[in-house]
Amino acid sequence: MLIAPVDGGVVDGAAGLGHDPAMDADLPRSFDLAVSHSQVIIHLPTVERPGHRWEEDHLRQGFAWSEGLVSLAVPEHAEICRVRVEIVEEHAVPADCLSCVRVPFEVTAGPLSIGSVFEAEEVEIPLDRYALIFTVRPGEGRWTLELDGETESGEYSDLLEVTLIPTADPSFAILRAGGGVQVDRVLREDAETA
Template identity: 30%
Template sequence: MEIAEFRLGILYTTIAVILPHEDFNDWNETHYNQGFAWRATSVSFGTLTDEPECKVVVKISDTIELNENASRIIRLPFEVGTSGIEIASIADRKGVNLHEGTYQLIFSAIPGDNNSLDTYEFVFIQSDAPRAEIIKADDQLSPPVELLMEAKPAV
């Protein structure tokens, strides 16, 4: 079920899911290669391009359904607090109401064409045992054999 759709300004080819008032993540080379920098309550994803605006779709679901138009799909654990989440970039942020809990977050990057923006889809599935994996990688990614599941807050 879709719970939010909006446009978001992007800077520095990064889009994030964070708890309100949470810091963005600092990136290192391994993070760039795998396409994300992760902490339990803050995950930053690399965007497909350096376009200054994108479309964001946020959904909740009971099952994993992969978007066949996505060129990149990443699955990660995420902890939602009492204040919901924000989809954010350095340039912009939007709040989204989501119930507190442990989720499996499915991030899908869907390239735009000449008439449409790149779309970033965030699907939240409540889960007692969320996993981390790159389900589909585009040619910009060169992930390590074991994903780096720690990052430091950017300050």
């Protein structure tokens, strides 16, 4: 069972369904992401059209979920963000986070796609059942982009953390409201895909 107080307490995960920590060799992993439409989309490769039809409850709670696919809200100001992905046994909600939500996510095929509407990274995650925790924190550091001989740079608008905790019994929760999360409780656990 997961325990996740809204006040920034610790989330503990029970042993997963066949999770092998030795397979986590390429994690934690970080990459840059140009966020579009104020959302991050995480999905299995078996999902043909990744995206949800956001309704008012989804907008207020900051996520839309269906089996193998989750769309997560980020603040409207988000542009180029740093994304960090890791598998851990427990998670403490950071004091500086802008928002934090937890959803169930079962990885039944790989690689997992983590990105936004127009771009995504493929990340190998061991097949298992997880509590997926999405945390938005203030950005730190600078990004640099070289394109056609031109160099652009700027500050990361946000740090987006995708934390996976192996567990046999994942659940939904709003761990911290703020940013793209307007309520302190889950309003809907399902969404229609686009």
